[in-house]
Amino acid sequence: MKKLIIDLDDTITEKGFIRMVNEFLEADYEQEDSGTYYVNDLIPNERMDEWVKFFEDRNVYDYANIIEGAKETIKKLTEKYDVYIATSFVFRDKPEISGKIAYDKFNFIIKEFPFLNMRNIIMINNKDMLEADIRVDDSMKKLKGDAELKLLFTAYHNKNISDDELSKEGITRVNTWNEIEKILL
Ligand SMILES: [Mg+2]
Incomplete structure (x- = not known):
């Protein structure tokens, strides 16, 4: 075969990451809004540590x-x-x-x-x-x-x-x- x-x-x-990002930012972004492959580029730098913790505590496939x-x-x-x-x-x-x-x-x-x-x-x-x-x-x-x-x-x-x-x-x-x-x- x-x-x-x-x-x-x-x-x-699809859409697991963007739904997580939106929940984290309390926003309503579309995937295209990041302008890149990485929708996590929507996260402001100063909130990166907080985002990583948020991500680590969840399963992206619960959102996808x-x-x-x-x-x-x-x-x-x-x-x-x-x-x-x-x-x-x-x-x-x-x-x-x-x-x-x-x-x-x-x-x-x-x-x-x-x-x-x-x-x-x-x-x-x-x-x-x-x-x-x-x-x-x-x-x-x-x-x-x-x-x-x-x-x-x-x-x-x-x-x-x-x-x-x-x-x-x-x-x-x-x-x-x-x-x-x-x-x-
Ligand atoms: Mg892929």
């Missing part, structure tokens, strides 16, 4: 939702592909607490995707170290590395990347899990 590597945050789940169709499609994909979920876990604002994030990610994945082989859950930051036939990710940077097919999942931070730029990198944009299903199944 072909090896298919799927990202977690903003590919399978699963993107429509992801669960159903991934279940079908496991019948045809060797499916892996590969996800970064080092928390930029305080790397020392990343162990907890890995723990929360693992528990979330096995709870929501019980049909997945637990041994196919990979915590990694440099995904280009992984061999894959197909990659699905919302980050262009993380689609580096060989693969016969690379799918960029549309997210708030990648909407402005042109099709030209994508095709230069051999990447195809997908907007929904339904589109992924049409391509891969």
Whole structure:
């Protein structure tokens, strides 16, 4: 079976971070408002320590939702592909607490995707170290590395990347899990 590597945050789940940031700041920001990949850039510097503590006491997956169709499609994909979920876990604002994030990610994945082989859950930051036939990710940077097919999942931070730029990198944009299903199944 072909090896298919799927990202977690903003590919399978969405909006966990922004909902946490909004609760912390008592604000009503949209993800796009940060202007970057990191919605935590909305946190003022002087509140960073307080934010880290807030984050550490909570589980971002209690705030996130699963993107429509992801669960159903991934279940079908496991019948045809060797499916892996590969996800970064080092928390930029305080790397020392990343162990907890890995723990929360693992528990979330096995709870929501019980049909997945637990041994196919990979915590990694440099995904280009992984061999894959197909990659699905919302980050262009993380689609580096060989693969016969690379799918960029549309997210708030990648909407402005042109099709030209994508095709230069051999990447195809997908907007929904339904589109992924049409391509891969
Ligand atoms: Mg992601």
